[in-house]
Amino acid sequence: xxxxxxxxxxxxxxxxxxxxxxxxxxxxxGSSERPFGGYFDEVADDLERAxxxxxxxxxxxxxxxxxxxxxxxxxxxxxxxxxxxNTETLRFEMCMGVNGVHYPEDAGRELxxxxxxxxxxxxxxxxxxxxxxxxxxxLPSLVEVWGGINWHERESYDMFGIIFDGHPGLTRILxxxxxxxxxxxxxxxxxxxxxxxxxxxxxAPSERRSYQ
Amino acid sequence: MGLEExxxxxxxxxxxxxxxxxxxxxxxxxxxxxxxxxAIEMMAAxxxxxxxxxxxxxxxxxxxxQADLMIVAGRVSNKMAPVLRQxxxxxxxxxxxxxxxxxxxxxxxxxxxxIVQGVDHIVPVDIYLPGCPPRPEMLxxxxxxxxxxxxxxxxxxxxxxxxxxxxxxxxxxKPTLEIKGLLA
Amino acid sequence: xxxxxxxxxxxxxxxEGRVYSVTGGDWDSLATEIGATKEERVVVNMGPxxxxxxxxxxxxxxxxxxxxxxxxxxxxxxxxGIEKNTEYRSWTQGVTFxxxxxxxxxxxxxxxxCLAVEKLLGITDDVPExxxxxxxxxxxLNRISSHMVxxxxxxxxxxxxxxxxxAFRDRELVLDLFEQICGLRMNMAYIRPGGVAQDIPAGxxxxxxxxxxxxxxxxxxxxxxxxxxxxxxxxTQNIGYLDLAGCTTLGIxxxxxxxxxxxxxxxxxxxxxGYENYDFDVITTDSADVYGRFLIRMQELEQSLRIVEQACDxxxxxxxxxxxxxxxxxxxxxxxxxxxxxxxxxxxHIREIMGESMESLIHHFKLVTEGFRVPAGxxxxxxxxxxxxxxxxxxxxxxxxxxxxxxREPSFNNLQSTSAMCEGSMIADVIGAIxxxxxxxxxxxx
Numbered sequence: 087x088x089x090x091x092x093x094x095x096x097x098x099x100x101x102x103x104x105x106x107x108x109x110x111x112x113x114x115x116g117s118s119e120r121p122f123g124g125y126f127d128e129v130a131d132d133l134e135r136a137x138x139x140x141x142x143x144x145x146x147x148x149x150x151x152x153x154x155x156x157x158x159x160x161x162x163x164x165x166x167x168x169x170x171x172n173t174e175t176l177r178f179e180m181c182m183g184v185n186g187v188h189y190p191e192d193a194g195r196e197l198x199x200x201x202x203x204x205x206x207x208x209x210x211x212x213x214x215x216x217x218x219x220x221x222x223x224x225l226p227s228l229v230e231v232w233g234g235i236n237w238h239e240r241e242s243y244d245m246f247g248i249i250f251d252g253h254p255g256l257t258r259i260l261x262x263x264x265x266x267x268x269x270x271x272x273x274x275x276x277x278x279x280x281x282x283x284x285x286x287x288x289x290a291p292s293e294r295r296s297y298q
Numbered sequence: 299m300g301l302e303e304x305x306x307x308x309x310x311x312x313x314x315x316x317x318x319x320x321x322x323x324x325x326x327x328x329x330x331x332x333x334x335x336x337a338i339e340m341m342a343a344x345x346x347x348x349x350x351x352x353x354x355x356x357x358x359x360x361x362x363x364q365a366d367l368m369i370v371a372g373r374v375s376n377k378m379a380p381v382l383r384q385x386x387x388x389x390x391x392x393x394x395x396x397x398x399x400x401x402x403x404x405x406x407x408x409x410x411x412x413i414v415q416g417v418d419h420i421v422p423v424d425i426y427l428p429g430c431p432p433r434p435e436m437l438x439x440x441x442x443x444x445x446x447x448x449x450x451x452x453x454x455x456x457x458x459x460x461x462x463x464x465x466x467x468x469x470x471x472k473p474t475l476e477i478k479g480l481l482a
Numbered sequence: 483x484x485x486x487x488x489x490x491x492x493x494x495x496x497x498e499g500r501v502y503s504v505t506g507g508d509w510d511s512l513a514t515e516i517g518a519t520k521e522e523r524v525v526v527n528m529g530p531x532x533x534x535x536x537x538x539x540x541x542x543x544x545x546x547x548x549x550x551x552x553x554x555x556x557x558x559x560x561x562x563g564i565e566k567n568t569e570y571r572s573w574t575q576g577v578t579f580x581x582x583x584x585x586x587x588x589x590x591x592x593x594x595x596c597l598a599v600e601k602l603l604g605i606t607d608d609v610p611e612x613x614x615x616x617x618x619x620x621x622x623l624n625r626i627s628s629h630m631v632x633x634x635x636x637x638x639x640x641x642x643x644x645x646x647x648x649a650f651r652d653r654e655l656v657l658d659l660f661e662q663i664c665g666l667r668m669n670m671a672y673i674r675p676g677g678v679a680q681d682i683p684a685g686x687x688x689x690x691x692x693x694x695x696x697x698x699x700x701x702x703x704x705x706x707x708x709x710x711x712x713x714x715x716x717x718t719q720n721i722g723y724l725d726l727a728g729c730t731t732l733g734i735x736x737x738x739x740x741x742x743x744x745x746x747x748x749x750x751x752x753x754x755x756g757y758e759n760y761d762f763d764v765i766t767t768d769s770a771d772v773y774g775r776f777l778i779r780m781q782e783l784e785q786s787l788r789i790v791e792q793a794c795d796x797x798x799x800x801x802x803x804x805x806x807x808x809x810x811x812x813x814x815x816x817x818x819x820x821x822x823x824x825x826x827x828x829x830x831h832i833r834e835i836m837g838e839s840m841e842s843l844i845h846h847f848k849l850v851t852e853g854f855r856v857p858a859g860x861x862x863x864x865x866x867x868x869x870x871x872x873x874x875x876x877x878x879x880x881x882x883x884x885x886x887x888x889x890r891e892p893s894f895n896n897l898q899s900t901s902a903m904c905e906g907s908m909i910a911d912v913i914g915a916i917x918x919x920x921x922x923x924x925x926x927x928x
Binding site: 332333334337338339341342345346347370373375377378381403407408409410411413425430431433 | 490537538558559560561562564566571578579582585586635646647648650653654657667668669875891923924928
């Protein structure tokens with residue numbers, strides 16, 4: 087996912103060990119192998135049965151910390167969502183919203199949209215994740231599938247600049263209408279100001295020395 | 299000596315200034331300007347236990363035109379700032395502002411893109427009230443201190459003189475950074 | 483048509499027709515002017531500085547006479563950037579930020595966040611039982627104080643002042659308990675990853691039991707005032723109707739969902755913090771209206787009291803057990819003790835790190851300033867807050883600071899149902915419907 091180098095408050099390599107050994111690579115969990123455990127196998131099997139394009143649509147299935155994540159290609163997002171909602175054995179009738187995550191180092195897949203789904207019928211939770219490139223941040227809107235995602239998609243647009251095609255009114259929701267930029271992206275500064283005290287200044291929170 | 303001794307009992311002499319101040323300070327009408335956490339403590343101050351009614355100001359006015367005290371209770375976002383200024387402009391003069399809580403006073407812990415770093419960037423503030431959120435007692439203390447200020451306020455030429463003096467003093471004042479703290 | 487010149491109601495010609503901007507105190511002149519035009523479509527802007535008490539919510543109403551034809555909510559006036567700010571703080575400091583999101587339910591935000599951090603760390607099962615019981619105790623007390631505000635302000639907005647006075651009286655009793663346990667009335671930052679900040683002080687259990695008894699008596703006042711009250715029922719029954727299909731489509735949870743008759747309560751269906759060990763009922767009604775939601779909140783108060791009593795029993799049995807995980811790489815290095823100045827470090831701990839052990843000092847310093855690292859990954863954890871499902875989506879990149887914190891706030895989601903509830907009803911019922919959703923703008927805008 088990202089790479090941390092060096093020690094406290096140092097930019098550049100900052101390696102004082104002399105061995106260039108102070109480099110830790112961070113990786114997100116990769117694709118999981120069957121059996122996934124719990125109801126996850128059932129969910130995957132049922133989706134595969136109900137959804138012919140399963141192998142094309144699903145990039146990978148990750149089971150991590152007792153949670154199932156389906157990585158879906160954006161071209162198949164709406165069909166996957168409909169299958170998850172309509173299939174009797176799946177019945178994810180509630181979507182708890184969509185949330186953007188920005189990975190600037192993940193080239194070609196910078197913006198992730200993460201959907202949390204809930205099935206009241208079967209009392210299950212899963213997650214869908216879709217990645218889009220920063221240069222073409224378009225995703226099909228799921229408002230037609232789950233009406234309650236309307237504001238969540240507007241928020242993800244407002245904060246991350248992900249454009250949901252087909253949304254009935256994709257406008258800013260939290261920031262003022264004339265705001266420039268999308269504040270919760272990693273390349274958008276926190277925007278704090280230095281704090282002045284009598285005889286001393288403390289830099290803005292994003293400018294302070296910090297541990298990586 | 300003088301006029302006082304010739305007065306029948308039951309009559310008190312005072313200056314117009316003091317009378318106006320007395321009247322003004324005991325009939326403050328706060329506007330409901332609840333924004334965030336502090337608004338809940340402001341409501342608690344108006345409710346049973348703390349009972350702001352004891353100071354004659356339990357009725358929070360919904361319309362700014364009927365209010366002369368704005369208690370900015372909570373964080374002010376960039377989106378809310380123009381609204382806040384408009385409400386302040388709609389209030390009838392003379393008017394006062396209490397910045398309630400750390401966020402309204404200085405931006406507090408939210409030093410970021412969304413929050414105005416102190417409501418004094420938008421409206422003149424009379425009382426800064428620290429705390430996150432301040433307890434209802436602290437709000438009452440702030441209000442009573444404001445009462446004192448209002449009671450002692452000058453009128454007419456005296457007021458103009460004081461405004462001039464305050465402004466001159468503010469212009470001549472050192473920036474915070476150049477002031478030496480207690481340790482220096 | 484004569485145009486009255488009015489300093490407060492300027493009018494201008496637009497492509498939509500003549501538009502009047504009204505800023506207050508001039509309804510008579512406006513009514514005269516509008517009376518002369520043919521169209522009766524009036525757009526009313528309520529808020530964002532709102533005469534009622536739900537904070538900075540802006541509602542844009544389109545009216546035909548007294549009937550509402552369209553409702554839109556304008557939100558974001560309290561957007562604080564909390565989610566972004568947490569990315570610049572350690573995992574422990576994040577608690578201090580998230581507690582200020584939904585400021586009526588701070589303990590729920592903290593618990594949801596801490597459960598998520600614990601899940602990322604993989605220490606969910608290591609959290610001591612006593613800490614979990616304290617969390618449950620605090621959450622249920624918080625549910626009472628939150629419902630008190632919901633009931634009080636809801637009644638206030640419909641014109642009943644006395645219930646608000648009673649509700650705030652009872653709320654103060656709960657806040658007294660909070661103050662005794664963690665030192666603050668609101669925004670406590672008391673729940674920490676791995677447990678709670680400090681054990682409940684001696685004598686608190688007795689005080690809680692006394693308060694519970696007192697609250698049982700006090701709750702009857704509001705019950706007598708409102709339950710079955712003709713005026714109250716006329717203002718609330720069959721108002722703000724939203725059925726189960728509407729709720730699932732819009733992702734609505736909490737009392738609004740339970741008012742459709744579905745007993746969906748995460749404390750029962752997906753228990754956390756050991757809720758499966760408590761005996762309580764999930765309250766439902768089937769009227770799907772404002773009155774039903776009001777009844778649910780009233781009865782949930784009693785259920786919360788039951789849970790608080792059981793938590794007290796458990797705490798008495800667990801006396802003297804730890805309230806923080808044993809792993810010293812995560813747990814705050816010292817037991818905080820409440821000194822004369824309110825809060826302070828325990829003297830024994832300071833003596834050890836300053837005088838005896840250099841390693842302890844380094845460890846303390848590293849843990850407090852740098853914080854602990856959390857393995858990379860993402861989790862979604864949900865708890866049942868007074869308003870519905872508070873979900874936390876946490877992403878870690880393996881560092882000492884969160885990579886992304888996102889709160890799925892029930893207020894934010896539920897407020898979407900305003901249009902479904904209010905369109906076609908009278909303008910006066912909009913207030914009641916929104917009050918029954920109980921949105922907290924701090925949670926909506928974050």
